[in-house]
Amino acid sequence: MNRLMAGAMWLLMSGVAAQVQAQQLRYEDIFTSEALRVELVHTAYRDRDVFALEALAIEPVWPGPRRNLIDPTGYGKYRFKVIDKATSKVVFSQGYCTLLGEWITTEEAASGAGRSMSEPLRFPRPKAPVQLVVEGRVEKTGKFAELARIEIDPSAYDVPSEKHFDFAVTTLHESKTDLARSVDVVVVPDGYSPLEMDKMRADAARLSRLLLASTPFDRHADRLSVRLVEAVGRGSGPDEPRKGWFQPTAVGTTFDTFRSPRYLTTADMRTLKRIAALSPYDTIVVVVNTNRYGGGGIPGWYSIYPSDSEYDEYVFQHEFGHGFAGLGDEYYTSPTSYDEDAFYAAGVEPWEPNLTIETARAKIKWGAFIPAEVPVPTPDDPKYDGVVGLFEGGGYKAKGIFRPTRNSKMFHKGEVGFGPVNEAAIEKMIRYLSDEEVRP
Ligand SMILES: [Zn+2]
Incomplete structure (x- = not known):
């Protein structure tokens, strides 16, 4: 062996x-x-x-x-x-x-x-x-x-x-199952002043509709719930350090994380989880009051999304793919703040369900999804658009890491879905959190 x-x-x-x-x-x-x-x-x-x-x-x-x-x-x-x-x-x-x-x-x-x-x-x-x-x-x-x-x-x-905060909680979508058997999403707004409560409610409602309309979440609307904690701060909009803008907001979101202009995050998990705790939740989505393009999603931690970006749908789904389902970035062309080899060490199989270093069909974690007639590795040819295969490039590396489809929500913005492998990973997470049996 x-x-x-x-x-x-x-x-x-x-x-x-x-x-x-x-x-x-x-x-x-x-x-x-x-x-x-x-x-x-x-x-x-x-x-x-x-x-x-x-x-x-x-x-x-x-x-x-x-x-x-x-x-x-x-x-x-x-x-x-x-x-x-x-x-x-x-x-x-x-x-x-x-x-x-x-x-x-x-x-x-x-x-x-x-x-x-x-x-x-x-x-x-x-x-x-x-x-x-x-x-x-x-x-x-x-x-x-x-x-x-x-x-x-x-x-x-x-x-x-004790509760550390006193914000109202409203239900945007109710599941048909009890708490243990539902996937409970809490929306925590950031960068909304008390004068922007109406916009906050409208932004959160739009986010809820986006989630429920996204495949594969649309197939599981009965066991999804979405609740909004109406958190406000004194400032409006997130921090933008490059512009010298700093705002006193509810959970302290900021662009320019690790000097990456579009990376929108918060390091203040203590406050974020204290606010989220006002509602039952399995996963946290932070909606940030800004029209600047950017976002952030950290598996099991949070998904952060700008309220008014022109790439609304893409950004929400991409970041939620990270934050909710542990999906990795499939792109490798954009610069990042990470030392590539520190993020994905050479020769180590990534734990993310949509990245692999394996090139033998039987060892690829999504091998069962690859049709027998598709070559492995799969050539970067438009004729394989929409087909599950083994495409080189992913996890910020052009060589040595492979992704399941030529293009997906985790790769590129545009009119493309998650693809079958990522959808299966999302559905696995839905089954786990809604207390159904999950095969390893
Ligand atoms: Zn990403």
């Missing part, structure tokens, strides 16, 4: 183990109906990570899956596990990415600098003491290794349950 086959076997077995373990976990035995938010601060240097606890908080309801307690996707640069102290069993896990995890691939980090950001993690509130284990992928292998282990007593008398 060669190394790659051993890897595939391991993946298969760990998937089976996760299913078996998940079946043995009964939500009611382990968790209350509330959520626990663990507000960590993550300090990263190129060669080390430090995590420390800032605060704990109880949220009134856990809106996520109750059967899919172990993340079946394998997505994310990081993963956290909740371990029951009495039995040493993993009772919950979830993969995610962070803005800090991207910063670590920039030149600034390569120069030896360190940086800290808030990193709040959330899971159902355990009834008994647990250990929270944070893992990160080892750059050279792509495998998870433990970065921190934090002791938590979720029933301690000093764990607060």
